Amino acid sequence: MKLRQKLAMVLAAAMVVTAVPVTTMAKSTNEMNKVVSIVEGTILDAAKGVALDMKFDANQTTQDTTTTFFLKTEDFEFDKDAYTTANQTTGVYVDATTGLKVEILSKTEAKVTVPVKVAGNKVSIPVYGKVLKGNPAIVVDGEDSLATSGKYSLATGEVVTDKTLTVKAGTVKNISIDGEGQIADIIIEEKVAGGLQNDAIITVSLPNSSDLNFKEVSTLEVEELRGLAGQDIKVVDAKLDDDAKTLELKVSGITSSVSRGGIKIKGIQVEAENAKYDVKTGEVKVTVKAEKMDETKLVVANVTDFGVKLNIKEEVEVVAGKDGKTVQVTLEENAIASLNQRQDIYFDIEGATITSKDIKIVEGKEGVVTAELDAKKENVIGLVLDTAKIDPAKANKIVFEFEVEGKVADAGDITLTASSRSFEEDIQIKLGTVKEAVKVEAAPMTVKVGLTDQKGGKVVITETEAEMLPRGKEIVVEVAKGSKSGITVTDAKVEAEDIQIKNVKVKDGKIFFTIDRTSDELGKITISDITVDTDRTVPEGKFDLTVGGDAISKHTDDVITVEDFFVVGTPNTEDNTTNGLKKGTGIFKVGERKYTVNGEVKEMDAAPYVAKSNRVMVPVKYVSDVFGVNGKDVLFSKENGGTITIFAGNRVLQVVNGSNIALVNGVKVPMDEKVTIIDGRTYVPVGEMARLLNVEVEWSNETKTATFTNR
Missing domain, CATH: 3.30.457.10 (Copper amine oxidase-like, N-terminal domain)
Structure with missing residues (x-):
């Protein structure tokens, strides 16, 4: 065989081998049994109960199989004494139930022996020792064993430090340009139980460049959180520095707890550094310090000019002619006295209708927002906010809910406009959209006066989504009620695609049919060969057709209008032609x-x-x-x-x-x-x-x- 042929065969064999997929045999499934809060120096012991759970694949083992592998640590030290069980050598742990054996070789390495055929093929390896600064983890070295190698973190993802406390701001407050107001709550939370010590000192500082100072306060409210709930924790001392830029708080009444907790300090007040001048608008930031906590900058307020904000919780999508949906609107003063108590606010809605006279007040005084009704006191045409019911001593927030629905003629955006004589300009927000349930397309029909059995025209009703036309509901097609009488529908051809209909009939000039089975995709109904009679009283012009019924809308008078569907021409005075054909x-x-x-x-x-x-x-x-x-x-x-x-x-x-x-x-x-x-x-x-x-x-x-x- 030639050398070239031999090389070709070798290469071909190599290609076949590399084309075979590699099958990885299942070994063990490993995971930490729990995640606990830890900082540098935390001791993990039997009380903490942290363990590495390992489950071995029963299909890869046999009766009485034993496997040995090693554990190593990162930023964690094993406690050799903690692994010593009764009548055993120091640093050797034996589980009498599963036969698991852990031998501590050093502060960072352990040898593990497992009889794999134990109940459920599962063992729990306890983790005892001390947490170091960094990213503490247990590393499984499963080489040449039935254990899967891997690294398993003991922390929640953040780098472990000696900081036992964190701080954050509550809801950011709005302060008017006169500077008077309250900043957000200061929330101190423990990363581990016992992190917040009794008589802790917390300082809150404004930048030297700030136009604001802290106000002297006699008392501040403290709310206990989670593990510290129920304790009588108070701010027993609140000191201002000479410039009133730093507030030092001493917190007492704290006792240790078994679970993490925290405190929320409320009611810290600020004022203008110079009452003669307005405070600059923008964010107000403070720096918070405490022992065992990183120095942290927080946004605690916004200085804003007078005015109001209008917001919606979540935009809605309603289907035309179907059930409505509830919207939640919030009107909020940017600062105290932004609203004039003698100038009410009026809300107009476009693109949809408000369905009920009852307006739900979520936040604010009952009756602060009411429905405005039409002359007959039947339909809601808008809303009114009674500014006499707001609190002049605070920046008011009013939250209210109402239901909107779309008529079949509505399609597009739903907007709410707030207007008042005290506003420089109206405020408008989008509440959502109205989506058509069906689209109606039509080919007009030309008819003549005084003729019967005139045939033509086409109306196509197509769903915008499957099942928009509900089962058991009826569609009615007729000459628009406002049109001149004298045009009577006597027959029509009705066909359906991807939707089933029944009970097709023409009666009293109307085409009726019922949805028998809903669509899987987009149902389409075609009405063609519409046959009409016209009497001699019908004037020339164009007349509308309507598509309605409870399949189209929940309201009987809510219909889709096909404008200019019937085109009535000149009276029937057709002359004979020389070729015998119709003109x-x-x-x-x-x-x-x-x-x-x-x-x-x-x-x-x-x-x-x-x-x-x-x-x-x-x-x-x-x-x-x-x-x-x-x-x-x-x-x-x-x-x-x-x-x-x-x-x-x-x-x-x-x-x-x-x-x-x-x-x-x-x-x-x-x-x-x-x-x-x-x-x-x-x-x-x-x-x-x-x-x-x-x-x-x-x-x-x-x-x-x-x-x-x-x-």
């Missing part, structure tokens, strides 16, 4: 299936096209239909590959697939392009079609449309 105009466009007959848009199952000879070809059936040639006047036979006979007024036309010779009343008429049948539809050139029917035609090269007219 009319039809417009056909290359490449489009929609065509227009006397202004009414229709759709065909074919489309005009341009032949290789650059002749525009149109479908015979639909052009003939424009001038009153219906289905029974068009005959097809398979003779000669397809022969079409058309009875068009006082003419009998005959064309043959693939031939450029037509017969008109038996006389051969040559055409400049052959007849073509595509997908069952017969096409002839535009000009030849007009000549065969004896009608006029105009071709627009710009719009690619052919307009056939019979006058």
Whole structure:
């Protein structure tokens, strides 16, 4: 074998080997049994109960299998004495139930022996020792054993230090530019139980550059948190420095607890450094210090000019015609006395309606916001905030709730506008959106006065999402109630896609049907071949159609209006034509299936096209239909590959697939392009079609449309 062939075989074998996926055998599943709060120096002992739980895969072990591996530590020291069990060597721990054996080799290493076939194949290795500064963790070295190697943190993710306390600010307060006000609560929390010592000193300092000073206070409220709850903790001394920029607080009454706790100091007051000048607007920051706590800067207030804020808790989306949703609005003064107590606030809503006269007050005095009703005291047209019910001594916050719903004509944003004579300009917020449940598209219907059984028009109802039209609910389609009488619907064709309907009927001029089964995707209902009678009292003009019923809206008078659906033309004084065809105009466009007959848009199952000879070809059936040639006047036979006979007024036309010779009343008429049948539809050139029917035609090269007219 040649050297080149041998190398090729070796490379091929190597490719096969590397293509085989590597299967990793399951070993043990390891995790710490709990997470406890720790700082530098924390002792983990039996009382803390921290352990590394290990579960071995039963499928990879056999009866009486024993495995040995090692534990190492990072930023943690084993306590050898703590692992000594009764009648054992110092530093050796044995679990009598599972047979687990832990031997402490040094402060940072232990040897572990496990009989794997124990109950549930699970053991818990206790973790006893001292936490050091850093990222304390237990590391499993499972090489050549049934244990999975890995690193398991003893902390909650942050670097362990000797700091036993943390501090944060409560809700940030707004202070007016006169400087008078209260800063946010100061919250001190323990990282470990016992971190906050009795008679602790806490200092709160303003920057020297601040326009504010602390006010001298006689008492401050202290709220005990969690593990310190129920203790009688107080600020027993509050001292200001000479510049009133630093407040020193002594906190007493603290006793040790078994779980972490904290305190919340409330009521720290500030004032302007110089009462003659306004305080600069912006954030107010303080620095908080205490033993065993990092020095921390906090934002505790905002200095703001007079005014109000308007907010919404969460924007909502409501479906038109369906159930409403509750919105929660908050109006808040930026500073004390921002609102004039003699100037009420009026709220107007656009894009939706408020459903109830009852307005729920979440925060604020009962009745501070009420509904404004229409003249008949039936419907809510807006809301009013009674400023006489606000507290003039504080920056008020008023939270209120109400329900909004969308009518079927609504679609888009819902907005709330607040106005008052005391406002420089109105305040507007978005409450949410109204989403349509269905979309309605329509092709208008042209009718004449004094005729029966006039057929045409189309209405398509399409869901915006599945199941928008509920089962068992009804849809009603009718001439709009406000329209002139004299147009009566007598029949219609109703078809459904991806939704099932039943009980289709036309009664008293209305089309009724019921949703029998909801949709899986987007249900679509098509109403076509709408048949109407018109009497001679109907004036010329355009009249609306409505789509309603409880499937569309929960309110009976809430309907979708299809404007200008019925187009009433001149009275029926149609003259006879010399060619025996109906008067009319039809417009056909290359490449489009929609065509227009006397202004009414229709759709065909074919489309005009341009032949290789650059002749525009149109479908015979639909052009003939424009001038009153219906289905029974068009005959097809398979003779000669397809022969079409058309009875068009006082003419009998005959064309043959693939031939450029037509017969008109038996006389051969040559055409400049052959007849073509595509997908069952017969096409002839535009000009030849007009000549065969004896009608006029105009071709627009710009719009690619052919307009056939019979006058």
